[in-house]
Amino acid sequence: MSKNEDSLHWADQMARAIVEREQTEPKLREIVKEKGYIVYDEKTPSGSIHIGSGRGWVIHDAIAKALRDLGVKAKFVLSSDDMDPYDKANKDLPESFDQYLGMPFRNIPSPVQGYKSFADYYFKQVTEKFKDFGIQCELESTGERYIKGDFNSAIKTVLDNFDKIQAIYERFYGEKPNTLFFNPICEKCGKIGTTWAYEWDTVNEVLKYKCMKNHVKWAEGCGHEGEMSPYNGNGKLPWKVEWAAKWPTVGAACELAGKDHFTHGGSRSIAIAIADEIFDFPPPYPSTRKNIGKGYEFFTVGGKKMSTSKGAGIGFAEATEYAPAHILRYLLVSTRPHAVIDFDPVNKNDLILLHERFDKTERIYFGVEEASDSEVAKNKRIYELSHVGKIPSKMPIQIPFSFAAIIIQVVLDVDKAIELLKKLKHIPKDAEKHDLKELIERLKFAENWVKEFAPEQYVFKINEKVPDDVKAKIEPKQLECLFKVKAYLKEHDEVDEKLLYDQFYNIARSVDINPAELFRAAYYVLIGKEKGPKLANFIVTLGKEKVIELIEQL
Ligand SMILES: [Zn+2]
Incomplete structure (x- = not known):
C-alpha cells in the first residue's frame, strides 16, 4: 500500500480493494456489470437487535458511499434472515410464544400489533431508525427470496453435491454430518428446526424428510414423515451453507461481519470453502477464495459486550436514548473497524468528549479551525461519510455539549435556553429556527442526559434560597x-x-x-x-x- 493510500479513510481503502478484486474474478465482474456492487449484510430478527450489529450497518453504508464516490454503481443491501428457526425463547416475550419454538420467524405472529410477523416486528424495530443514522440501504427478506425461487439453483447444487460438502465439513470438524444440507418446513406442524432430510431424489428432485421428536433440544417435532420439493420456500439451507449460497445468488461483492464469525473453523471459513469449491464463486470482500480476512471488532456500550446470544447490552433501537444517532455514526465512521470501541455514556464524560471530537471535525470541515493538510483531508472525509442528511452550506451553530448541559439546568427549558444564548451573544439574535435545528436537538439531548445518566459532577440545581x-x-x-x-x-x-x-x-x-x-x-x-x-x-x-x-x- 502506498503512503498516499494509507492516508485514505478506511472506507475509501476498502472501496478501492473491492473494485480491484472484481477485476480478477470474471464471475463477479459479470454480476457487477449487471447489478453494480452489492455491499451485503444480513441479520436474524430473533429479538431486540444489539448496537454491535449497528456497527456493521454503518460500516457497510460507508463502504457503499465510498464506492459511489469512486464513480461506480453500488448499494448496501440488508436482508432479514426470517426463515431462520426460533431456537431460543425470547425473554422479552410471554411464555405463550414458546409454542412457536422451531418455526421460521416469518411464520410466527408479531408480539405487537401492526406488524406482519415476529420477524417483521424485530427487523423494523431497527430499520425504522436507519434514517436517524443516515443509513441508506435496500431491505430484503431471505424468506421472500426462497419463495421467489432465487435460491432454487443453489439448493439443487447443494443437494447434488452432498458428498463434497460433507467432506468440507469433515475437513473442518473431523466428522461428517449425517443430514442432507437442507431443512424442510414440516408440512404438518410448520416447524423448520425439527426436520431431518435424509434422501434426495436427484431425478425427480424431491426430498424425503422426517419431523423429529428429539432432533434438537429447544423444540419438539410432530413425527410427520413426508416428501417434498425443496424449492420455492419449502425450507432453507442450513446457516453456513446458506451463507455461501447467498453470495452468488445475491451477487455480494462485499460483506463484513463481526470478528466472532471470522475465527478459523467458524462459519465464515466453512462458507468460503463452500463458495469456492461448490459454487466456484469468490467470497465477498474482505475474504478471498484463500484468505478469510478480518471481521470488525466489538462495539461495546457501558463496558458490556454487545451480543444477542448473551442477551446483554444495549439494543440498536434504544441506543439513541444514550447518544444522538448522528454522534454514534460519527464515532463508528471515525474509528477503524478493526479497533475495539468501548463507549460509555453513563456516569462518565464520554458523551462530552465525543461531542467535542465531532465539533472539531465540523469546524475543520468548514475551515473555521486550522489544521495540518493531512488533518484537514482526514476530517473532511470523516465529516462527509458520517454526516446524516445533506451537508449544509454554512457551519451549523455550535454550543459545546457541556455548556448546553449547563444552560438547560439554569433555565430548565429549551426555548428559554435559546433566548438566553441569544442574550449572552453565544448565537446571533436573528438566528432562525432552521439555523437552530442541531442546537435544539443538542439542548434536548443534554436535558435528558443530566436527568437520566450524567455523572453527578455535571448535575446541579440552582438554589432558590440559601439553605x-x-x-x-x-x-x-x-x-x-x-x-x-x-x-x-x-x-x-x-x-x-x-x-x-x-x-x-x-x-x-x-x-x-x-x-x-x-x-x-x-x-x-x-x-x-x-x-x-x-x-x-x-x-x-x-x-x-x-x-x-x-x-x-x-
Ligand atoms: Zn412436524
Missing part, C-alpha cells in the same frame, strides 16, 4: 469574599467573564485566602455543592441579579 446548613458552612473570610464579589457585580452593568475571573483572584488575595476557598463558598451558595461549572462563566450565564440575590441572603 441554613449552607450558611453555617461559610467561614468569615469566605463570606467577606462573597460580599466583595457581590459589590463587584453591582458596580458593573455588563459583567465581562474574563475580568470577573481575574477579579476572583484579586478578591481572594485581598482577604488572604486560597481562591479555591472562594470558589467553594460560591458553589455552596449557588447550587449547594462543593464544585460546579466554571464560576465566571456560570455567573454570567446565571445572570448577576440571581447571584446578588443569593449572596444577600447570607
Whole structure:
C-alpha cells in the first residue's frame, strides 16, 4: 500500500480493494456489470437487535458511499434472515410464544400489533431508525427470496453435491454430518428446526424428510414423515451453507461481519470453502477464495459486550436514548473497524468528549479551525461519510455539549435556553429556527442526559434560597469574599467573564485566602455543592441579579 493510500479513510481503502478484486474474478465482474456492487449484510430478527450489529450497518453504508464516490454503481443491501428457526425463547416475550419454538420467524405472529410477523416486528424495530443514522440501504427478506425461487439453483447444487460438502465439513470438524444440507418446513406442524432430510431424489428432485421428536433440544417435532420439493420456500439451507449460497445468488461483492464469525473453523471459513469449491464463486470482500480476512471488532456500550446470544447490552433501537444517532455514526465512521470501541455514556464524560471530537471535525470541515493538510483531508472525509442528511452550506451553530448541559439546568427549558444564548451573544439574535435545528436537538439531548445518566459532577440545581446548613458552612473570610464579589457585580452593568475571573483572584488575595476557598463558598451558595461549572462563566450565564440575590441572603 502506498503512503498516499494509507492516508485514505478506511472506507475509501476498502472501496478501492473491492473494485480491484472484481477485476480478477470474471464471475463477479459479470454480476457487477449487471447489478453494480452489492455491499451485503444480513441479520436474524430473533429479538431486540444489539448496537454491535449497528456497527456493521454503518460500516457497510460507508463502504457503499465510498464506492459511489469512486464513480461506480453500488448499494448496501440488508436482508432479514426470517426463515431462520426460533431456537431460543425470547425473554422479552410471554411464555405463550414458546409454542412457536422451531418455526421460521416469518411464520410466527408479531408480539405487537401492526406488524406482519415476529420477524417483521424485530427487523423494523431497527430499520425504522436507519434514517436517524443516515443509513441508506435496500431491505430484503431471505424468506421472500426462497419463495421467489432465487435460491432454487443453489439448493439443487447443494443437494447434488452432498458428498463434497460433507467432506468440507469433515475437513473442518473431523466428522461428517449425517443430514442432507437442507431443512424442510414440516408440512404438518410448520416447524423448520425439527426436520431431518435424509434422501434426495436427484431425478425427480424431491426430498424425503422426517419431523423429529428429539432432533434438537429447544423444540419438539410432530413425527410427520413426508416428501417434498425443496424449492420455492419449502425450507432453507442450513446457516453456513446458506451463507455461501447467498453470495452468488445475491451477487455480494462485499460483506463484513463481526470478528466472532471470522475465527478459523467458524462459519465464515466453512462458507468460503463452500463458495469456492461448490459454487466456484469468490467470497465477498474482505475474504478471498484463500484468505478469510478480518471481521470488525466489538462495539461495546457501558463496558458490556454487545451480543444477542448473551442477551446483554444495549439494543440498536434504544441506543439513541444514550447518544444522538448522528454522534454514534460519527464515532463508528471515525474509528477503524478493526479497533475495539468501548463507549460509555453513563456516569462518565464520554458523551462530552465525543461531542467535542465531532465539533472539531465540523469546524475543520468548514475551515473555521486550522489544521495540518493531512488533518484537514482526514476530517473532511470523516465529516462527509458520517454526516446524516445533506451537508449544509454554512457551519451549523455550535454550543459545546457541556455548556448546553449547563444552560438547560439554569433555565430548565429549551426555548428559554435559546433566548438566553441569544442574550449572552453565544448565537446571533436573528438566528432562525432552521439555523437552530442541531442546537435544539443538542439542548434536548443534554436535558435528558443530566436527568437520566450524567455523572453527578455535571448535575446541579440552582438554589432558590440559601439553605441554613449552607450558611453555617461559610467561614468569615469566605463570606467577606462573597460580599466583595457581590459589590463587584453591582458596580458593573455588563459583567465581562474574563475580568470577573481575574477579579476572583484579586478578591481572594485581598482577604488572604486560597481562591479555591472562594470558589467553594460560591458553589455552596449557588447550587449547594462543593464544585460546579466554571464560576465566571456560570455567573454570567446565571445572570448577576440571581447571584446578588443569593449572596444577600447570607
Ligand atoms: Zn412436524
